Amino acid sequence: MTSPPPAADGPTDWTAILARTGFIELDARARATALLDDGTARELCGPFDRIESPWLEPQGVVPQSDDGVIVVKGRLDGRPAVVIAIEQAFQGGGIGEVSGVKIAAALSLAARDSRDGTPTVAVLLLETGGVRLQEANLGLATVAEVCSALLELRALQPVIGVIAGTLGCFGGMSIAAGLCSTLIITAEGRLGLDGPQVIESEAGVAEFDASDHTLIWSIDGGAQRTRTGLADVLVLDDVTAMRSAVIEAMERGVPGEHRSRRIGELRARLEAVDPTDPPAPADLAAVWAHAVPREGDRP
Template sequence: MNTVATAHLAPMLRESFIELPARERARSLLDAGTFRELLGPFDKIESPWLPLQGVVCQADDGCVIARGTIDGEPAVVAAIESAFQGGSIGEVSGSKIAAALELALRDCERGKIVRPVVLFETGGVRLQEANLGLAVIAEIQAAIVALRRHVPVVGVIAGMVGCFGGMSLAAALCSYLVVTKQGRLGMNGPEVIEQEAGIDELDASDRRRVWQLIGGEQRAATALADQLVDDDADAVRIAVRSAFEQGVPAAHRSEQVDVFLNRLAQIDPASVTPESMRDVFNRHGQTESRKEQA
């Protein structure tokens, strides 16, 4: 096949990462042939609370935990399935993620480095298991903070659900965050903001506006995510591997409190626009970069 024909076919050969279910997303990040699932569907670790409320369970509770290798190094991937209960975190799914990260931490403390990846696709805590879900999300956050002292913790937000609620805080704690344009990141989802603050604050049906404010491209442009990639399984895999190659950052995002408070002080809450956010964050980012170089 000639080069011109291959170039035309290249976009067609791409595999959408967003369209993959959680299990296949995890598999695509690991080295070929190394995928091994822990507590999979046949183990039938289900939520004991959903049936009591008339909700049909899923055998893996909407969370896939996989061990394998990334570039030959031991790795663990926690992938949230958006197709089940909107990726919401309950007692079982959250405990699977927390336990996987805690086991990786135990290995790291013993000198065996395990590369942890979390694929966020969640609206936050599962309302049917609210208190239990919130408690386990706190465990996930604590595990991320402990792990990132030894190894980068990489998060991925691809789409279409995005990452909201307590899990948005977990994403913010990651050493590196990879996003696509289709992904979204925010403490509260658009529907919640409209419901609580009114449509004048945010029209959740205005999809263009929503993505301008909290979409992956905007989050990367305002330093709340580290790498913007196309919706392509190969691109996501390369970005994740690149993040681990960078090593543990000198200062994690959540440790740069004064930096972000200084930036936020330049924003007028009464007239926040995507452009004003980019202007302030880019201007201050460039200033800080020049100071570091000096």
């Protein structure tokens, strides 16, 4: 569902809109808890464990006692699950050594439990600008660990990515998003390897105007990413709708072939775009729909 529900006589049903609870309005801890069955959520490595980055304070940054990543175990529609949520309000959701290790360890433990007879689904709530600049090399190393752990788990159980907004998912963690079994996004969400401001700073405003919100969402926004097949499900910003979408993704199980393994299809899409005359964002889905893999790339 991507638009406000119409009333019986046709106009927008504003009562229904006002009655819903926006998923975007919640912080990371509340988002994680909202997805799990009532009364089953149990946080691991929480703020009272005081597991925080040792690298921020020497650089004049006040650390956070959970390092901006929330790990909550519980049950999702009766099944064991772990929800890993990045807190967008802390350092722009940046990933450092501690926060990255928390994500990777949670995914690895879910894989261990799955192998030991307790199939455990993972849900990643991805609101992040990528690697934390204050911990650049350490952050890059932990993102690699996250991707490795994700690949281990997704062979056993679904790993469901969620990009709700308002920050979006960029940088190294966008690679993790691309590895998920299913990627769910709202119209307000954004997904890209490099953020608009990074592109503008490196290539100039003529390449990407980071102040043009219409341009940004036409390229990186949830509706466009779903149309072009880089995200799987577009959902309304609503807690109930988001939980239903996550449960449906869990019930579909492990896909026969993950998007990241369809190399021929991805190569054909790249070859279909002329970088000297790129298509308008509105035309990209049609261009990619007609992209044909090379003969050797076909199954």
